[in-house]
Amino acid sequence: NAGVTQTPKFQVLKTGQSMTLQCAQDMNHEYMSWYRQDPGMGLRLIHYSVGAGITDQGEVPNGYNVSRSTTEDFPLRLLSAAPSQTSVYFCASSYRDTHTGELFFGEGSRLTVL
Amino acid sequence: SQQGEEDPQALSIQEGENATMNCSYKTSINNLQWYRQNSGRGLVHLILIRSNEREKHSGRLRVTLDTSKKSSSLLITASRAADTASYFCATVRSGSARQLTFGSGTQLTVLP
Numbered sequence: 001n002a003g004v005t006q007t008p009k010f011q012v013l014k015t016g017q018s019m020t021l022q023c024a025q026d027m028n029h030e031y032m033s034w035y036r037q038d039p040g041m042g043l044r045l046i047h048y049s050v051g052a053g054i055t056d057q058g059e060v061p062n063g064y065n066v067s068r069s070t071t072e073d074f075p076l077r078l079l080s081a082a083p084s085q086t087s088v089y090f091c092a093s094s095y096r097d098t099h100t101g102e103l104f105f106g107e108g109s110r111l112t113v114l
Numbered sequence: 115s116q117q118g119e120e121d122p123q124a125l126s127i128q129e130g131e132n133a134t135m136n137c138s139y140k141t142s143i144n145n146l147q148w149y150r151q152n153s154g155r156g157l158v159h160l161i162l163i164r165s166n167e168r169e170k171h172s173g174r175l176r177v178t179l180d181t182s183k184k185s186s187s188l189l190i191t192a193s194r195a196a197d198t199a200s201y202f203c204a205t206v207r208s209g210s211a212r213q214l215t216f217g218s219g220t221q222l223t224v225l226p
Contacts, residue, residue, distance in 0.1 A: 102159035
């Protein structure tokens with residue numbers, strides 16, 4: 001099993017550009033989520049999904065879109081990149097929700113917006 | 115807003131010593147989890163303690179939970195250089211099982 005796979009690992013964007021961060025898991029997990037990690041801030045939840053076709057907002061959803069068409073994939077879209085979105089992004093999944101289990105994390109995608 | 119806050123922010127110890135990290139949180143929780151993050155890597159789950167548990171062990175890890183004080187501690191015994199990492203507590207709030215809220219972490223350095 002590969003676990004949680006994120007691509008790309010590194011990306012540089014110009015302000016106003018759009019892009020999609022990809023996340024895939026092969027553990028048949030129902031729950032998937034996106035976090036961003038900024039220095040001194042810990043991780044903050046952007047969006048999450050409890051199953052195909054179901055998504056919801058986390059703590060910092062503005063400027064990001066998500067969809068969940070399959071159990072395996074949960075892409076994160078930046079609609080119009082801003083320097084404030086410079087961060088490290090982590091995708092995580094869990095068998096069910098966080099009530100019962102641990103999160104499995106990808107290795108992260110480091111995004112720089114100029 | 116962050117639910118958990120770790121203390122200290124940074125900790126440096128010698129190999130073989132014990133390391134204790136603390137986490138405080140603000141609201142009622144369902145469970146509390148501890149994660150480790152090596153530099154440049156993703157987070158790895160260490161241990162989960164439920165709100166009705168007071169202490170839990172896993173190998174060299176010991177976690178305590180005091181819901182009356184809204185605090186938890188992570189003890190790593192006989193530390194090794196490989197334990198050098200950032201450690202985060204994360205809470206699942208009561209009634210909000212779908213969101214795990216992380217603290218800002220403790221950077222642990224174990225000197226050989």
